[in-house]
Amino acid sequence: MASRDFIRQMPGQTIGAPRGLLSSIHLDPILLILLLVLLVAGLFVLYSGGDSSMAVVESQCARIGVALVVMVVFAQLDPAVYRRxxxxxxxxxxxxxxxxxxxxxxxxxxxxxxxxxxxxxxxxxxxxxxxxxxxxxxxxxxxxxxxxxxxxxxxxxxxxxxxxxxxxxxxxxxxxxxxxxxxxxxxxxxxxxxxxxxxxxxxxxxxxxxxxxxxHDYQKQRVLTLLDPESDPLGAGWNIIQSKTAIGSGGLSGKGWLQGTQSHLDFLPESHTDFIVAVLAEEFGFIGVAALITLYLLIIARCLYIAVYAQDSFGRLVAGALTMTFFIYVFVNIGMVSGILPIVGVPLPLVSYGGTSIVTLMAGFGIMMSIHTHRRMISA
The missing domain is CATH 1.20.58 (Methane Monooxygenase Hydroxylase; Chain G, domain 1)
Structure with a gap:
């Protein structure tokens, strides 16, 4: 038997009415601004992590452009389309x-x-x-x-x-x-x-x-390395040891942009992908990492707000699941780089260099914007 979802209604308000240009094209302004700030900040860190290569930044900008277009397109589709x-x-x-x-x-x-x-x-x-x-x-x-x-x-x-x-x-x-x-x-x-x-x-x-x-054997090795990275400091334990060294050397305020030694002297592996948060920690210190985590938490909070105020079960379930999956992305990457989780090859969302991952994430944000902006009109 099909469930009967109720439509949320606040007294004296019209839910779903456009409140500006972005809302009229089904984009949530708060979430969009937070995402753009994260993407721009990520490019600065990527430039340093990618050995000051403009080619890496330009390639990432092209992928971000594609991802933003995908987000906008997904936001235009009514949630009923995704359900169908x-x-x-x-x-x-x-x-x-x-x-x-x-x-x-x-x-x-x-x-x-x-x-x-x-x-x-x-x-x-x-x-x-x-x-x-x-x-x-x-x-x-x-x-x-x-x-x-x-x-x-x-x-x-x-x-x-x-x-x-x-x-x-x-x-x-x-x-x-x-x-x-x-x-x-x-x-x-x-x-x-x-x-x-x-x-x-x-x-x-x-x-x-x-x-x-x-x-597989390499997966078992990652777990064993997590438990005792010093057992093979020049082999399996090299990545996590160098990552924790970079994070610790940043101190409170860091060494300064482009001044990181672990990444620029090639001690830190995959500095522009999986271990990019270690580059951030070395160059901007605890303050930089705290600012990044705060930005992620603001994005997650806004997405949870969208999930709570979705009008039907389908929208609430999808928005809630996509939000928590994004949280797991962040938690797993920072956890593995800081040595509290095994290294599983999960990039830092919207900051690490990559194509398919960033497009998928932005498509998910487009779906959440669709859920939030396609709410049905209700007269007060």
Whole structure:
């Protein structure tokens, strides 16, 4: 039986009425300003982390331009469009993931990309970060909430299937992000704490089996390195040791822009991608990192506001899941660079150099803006 969502109404107001130019083109001005500030600040850090290369900055600017266009386009679509197309988008994503395993392009020991005639090379797994929460929200929002155990099981199947295909690539980091996006939808739908406890218990019991039969040798090495990086300081532990050295040497206010030694003397690996926050910490110190985290928290707070005031279950579930997935991005990257989490190759969102990731993230923000600005008109 379909659920009956109510429309939120404040006394004496008209919800959904345009309040300016940006609202009329379905862009949330507060979220847009916060994102632009983060993107511009990220370019300054990227210039330093990329060995003062304008080519890197120009390439990133081109990708940001594409991502902004994608965000604007996604914001124009009514949330009903995403609801209607959810099964088709999810099915297309599964087909693409299967195609990756069969005819995908490999690099650095992983087969994660598709190269189609007339299109740039892309990672279908990035697309599933959007398709999985949208599909899970579509399924759960069609029924009364909180969901019954049988519907929770189906929602978990929707989430786990693409995870298995992504792990086969192998790409454990992305698989976990995709899985968390689906799990957040189930959690926000009203999953009972008993079921959550049972699920955590199952994961704990399955962990030893995953260690021996699922995880690859390099993934096991990352966990062992986290526990004792000094055991191989010139090998597996090099990255995290140099990262923590860069973070610690920044002190309170940092060494100054372009003055970092760990990155500019090539001690810090992947300084323009996964470890770019270490560059920020070395050059701008604790103050710079605190400012960055504050900016991320403001973005997350605005997105949670959009989720809370969405008008139907589908919008609330999608916006909430996308917001928490963005939070996990930030938490995992900063955690692995500072040595409290294993290194899993998750970039710092909207700051690290990259193409597919930034486009996917901005598409997610476009969906949230769509949910916020397409609210139905209600007379006071």
């Amino acid at each position: 197309w959810a099964p088709w988008l999810y099915g297309l994503g599964l087909i693409a993931l299967i195609a990756v395993l069969m005819v995908g392009v490999g690099a650095k020991g992983a087969q994660r990309w598709l190269s189609l005639p007339g299109l740039p090379r892309f990672q279908p797994s990035e697309f599933m970060k959007l398709a999985v929460p949208i599909m899970t929200a579509w399924y759960l929002s069609r029924h009364f909430l909180p969901p019954k155990l049988s519907r929770v099981a189906i929602a978990l199947a929707i989430t786990i299937l693409p995870m298995v295909l992504i792990i086969r690539q192998p790409d454990l980091g992305t698989a976990l992000l995709v899985g968390l996006a689906g799990l957040f939808v189930i959690f926000f739908a009203g999953m009972s704490w008993k079921l959550i406890g049972a699920f955590v218990g199952m994961v704990a019991v399955a962990a030893p089996a995953m260690w021996f039969f699922v995880m």
